[in-house]
Amino acid sequence: xxxxxxxxxxxxxxxxxxxxxxxxxxxxxxxxxxxxxxxxxxxxxxxxxxxxxxxxxxxxxxxxxxxxxxxxxxxxxxxxxxxxxxxxxxxxxxxxxxxxxxxxxxxxxxxxxxxxxxxxxxxxxxxxxxxxxxxxxxxxxxxxxxxxxxxxxxxxxxxxxxxxxxxxxxxxxxxxxxxxxxxxxxxxxxxxxxxxxxxxxxxxxxxxxxxxxxxxxxxxxxxxxxxxxxxxxxxxxxxxxxxxxxxxxxxxxxxxxxxxxxxxxxxxxxxxxxxxxxxxxxxxxxxxxxxxxxxxxxxxxxx
Numbered sequence: 001x002x003x004x005x006x007x008x009x010x011x012x013x014x015x016x017x018x019x020x021x022x023x024x025x026x027x028x029x030x031x032x033x034x035x036x037x038x039x040x041x042x043x044x045x046x047x048x049x050x051x052x053x054x055x056x057x058x059x060x061x062x063x064x065x066x067x068x069x070x071x072x073x074x075x076x077x078x079x080x081x082x083x084x085x086x087x088x089x090x091x092x093x094x095x096x097x098x099x100x101x102x103x104x105x106x107x108x109x110x111x112x113x114x115x116x117x118x119x120x121x122x123x124x125x126x127x128x129x130x131x132x133x134x135x136x137x138x139x140x141x142x143x144x145x146x147x148x149x150x151x152x153x154x155x156x157x158x159x160x161x162x163x164x165x166x167x168x169x170x171x172x173x174x175x176x177x178x179x180x181x182x183x184x185x186x187x188x189x190x191x192x193x194x195x196x197x198x199x200x201x202x203x204x205x206x207x208x209x210x211x212x213x214x215x216x217x218x219x220x221x222x223x224x225x226x227x228x229x230x231x232x233x234x235x236x237x238x239x240x241x242x243x244x245x246x247x248x249x250x251x252x253x254x255x256x257x258x259x260x261x262x263x264x265x266x267x268x269x270x271x272x273x274x275x276x277x278x279x280x281x282x283x284x285x286x287x288x289x290x291x292x293x294x295x296x297x298x299x300x301x302x303x
Contacts, residue, residue, distance in 0.1 A: 049281055049300055049301070050075065050278065050279070050280050050281060051073065051074050051075060051076075051280070051281055051283060051297065051300070052074060052075070052076040052077055052078055052110035052111070052280040052281065052282045052283070053069040053072060053074040053076075053077050053078070053282070053283050053284055053293060054077075054078045054113070054240075054282050054283065054284030054285070055069060055077050055078060055079055055080065055084060055284075056080045056083065056084065056113075056284070056286075057283070057284025057285055057286070057288045057289070057292075057293055058284065058289065058290050058293060059288075059289055059290075060290070062084055063101065065077075066101060066102070066105055066107060067105065068290055069105075069107065070105040070106065070107055072290075072293065072294060072297060073297065074107065074283075075106075075107070075108065076107060076108040076109060076110035076280060077102075077107055077108075077109060077110065078109075078110055078111045078112070078113055078149070078282050078284075079109055079111075079112055079113070079143075080112075080113045080114075080115075081112040081113060081114045081136045081139065081140075081148070082113075082114060082115060085098070085139075087132070087135040087136050087138070087139040088132075088135060090139065095142060095143075098143070099143070108144055108145075109140075109143040109144055109145040110145060110238070110280040110282065111140070111145050111146075111147045111148065111149050111186070111212075111238055111280070111282070112136055112139065112140045112143070112145055112147075112148045112149070113148075113149045113150070114132070114133060114136040114148050114149070114150050115150055115151065116129045116132070116133070116150055118153070119151065119152055119153015119154060119167075119191075120152050120153050120166065120167055120170040120171070121152075121153035121154060121155075121156075121163040121164075121166055121167050122153065123166065126166070126170070130170060130173065130174065133148065133150065133174060133185065134174070134177050134181070136148045137174075137177065137178055137181040137183045137184070137185065138181050138183075140181075140183035141181055141182035141183040145183060146182075146183055146184065146237065147183060147184055147185070147186040147210050147212070147237050147238055148183060148184070148185055148186065149186045149188055149212045149238060150185065150186075150187070150188065151187070151188045151190065151191060152167060152170075152171070152185075152187045152188075152191075153167060153191065154191050154192060155167060155191065155192040155196050155197055155199075155200050157196060159199075159203075164200065167200055168200060168203055168204060171185075171187075171200065171201060171204055171207070171209045172204040172206070172207045173207075174207075174209065175204060175207025175208045175209050176206070176207045178207075178208070178209075179207070179208065184208060184209065184210045184237070185209055185210065186209070186210040186211055186212040186237055186238050187201065187209055187210070187211055187212065188211075188212040188214050188217070188240075189211065189212065189213055189214050189215075189217060189218050189223075189228055189232070190214050190216075190217025190218050190220070190221055190223070191217075191221065192223070193223045193224070193227070193228065193231075194218070194223065194224070194225075194227055194228025194229070194230070194231035194232050195227065195228075195231045197211070197228075197231070197232065198231040198232050198235075201232075201235060209235070210235055210236075210237040210238070211232045211235040211236050211237065211238075212236075212237070212238040212239075212240065213228065213229065213232065213236045213238065213239045213240065213268075214240040214242060215228075215240070215242065215243070215244070215263040215265075215268065216240065216242035216243050216244040216255055216261065216263060216285065217240075217242070217244070218244075219243070219244035219245065219246065219253055219261060219262055219263060220244040220252075220253030220254065220255060221253060222246065222253060225263055225264070225268070226264065226267060226268075229267075229268055229271050229272075230271070233271065233272075233275055234275065236272070236277065236279065237279045238279055238280055238282060239268070239272070239277075239279065239280070239281050239282065240281075240282050240285075241258055241265070241281045241282065241283045241296055241300060242255070242258060242263070242284075242285040243255070243256050243257065243258045243259065243260060243261030243262075243263045244256060244261045244262070244263065245260070245261040245262050246262070255285060255286070255287065257288070257292050257295060257296065258283070258295070258296035258299050258300070259295075259296070259299040265300070265303060266303055269303065281300065283296045283297055283300070284296070
């Protein structure tokens with residue numbers, strides 16, 4: 001499969017509360033069955049969650065991470081468009097093969113993650129980053145994903161700041177392009193408060209930028225996740241089920257497994273239900289693994 005440098009290894013609606021995710025996985029391993037066969041059993045447990053798994057969080061080779069996501073009951077996955085597939089290098093043949101892999105596992109692509117090394121507020125190589133983002137938006141549409149997620153950069157408070165003006169112009173450009181490409185950029189929360197990000201995005205009245213709500217990153221950077229939901233509610237197209245906590249001794253925020261921090265997911269879900277949110281809840285964070293992802297799924301199911 002022609003997917004640039006992404007490594008591939010060889011392959012080998014009612015809720016049933018009596019089944020647990022661990023039961024499905026242990027049974028699959030004990031009987032030496034393919035994870036594909038029991039994926040349907042796990043998926044019934046998540047029918048109401050609209051769950052996606054961030055593949056990079058599993059820290060497995062690409063094909064194995066897809067199989068693991070299916071066995072955990074995910075209906076869709078988030079793919080990293082910098083480390084797992086490469087828009088500029090993915091041929092038509094490679095794209096067809098990727099679609100077949102996804103179809104065989106009954107998985108969809110919820111979003112592409114395209115984390116640029118610098119934000120869109122930095123002028124150096126800005127045109128290159130914008131063009132690469134546009135290529136990723138086109139690829140997202142071809143894979144059936146509606147959003148590409150990136151941290152857009154630090155949003156200044158002052159509207160007269162040159163970086164604020166640059167961000168506004170780039171968001172307008174990418175928003176207009178997204179409308180034509182069929183997929184939108186989703187600005188990931190965390191670098192600034194929700195109100196500061198909303199102020200920037202709302203300044204463009206002729207284009208649209210979505211939001212990827214990441215409460216863990218907001219908490220780590222000492223912003224209110226609850227206030228961010230209120231400020232950005234009508235733009236949220238992706239929710240990251242990740243957590244964080246303020247380490248008072250160290251004077252900084254740290255990432256922790258879901259349910260062990262201060263992210264109030266019952267509150268967030270309640271607010272999202274008020275607008276009939278139909279987007280994905282993406283499980284997995286930087287530095288996690290398959291076991292932590294499985295625990296996060298169980299936490300969400302028990303809410």
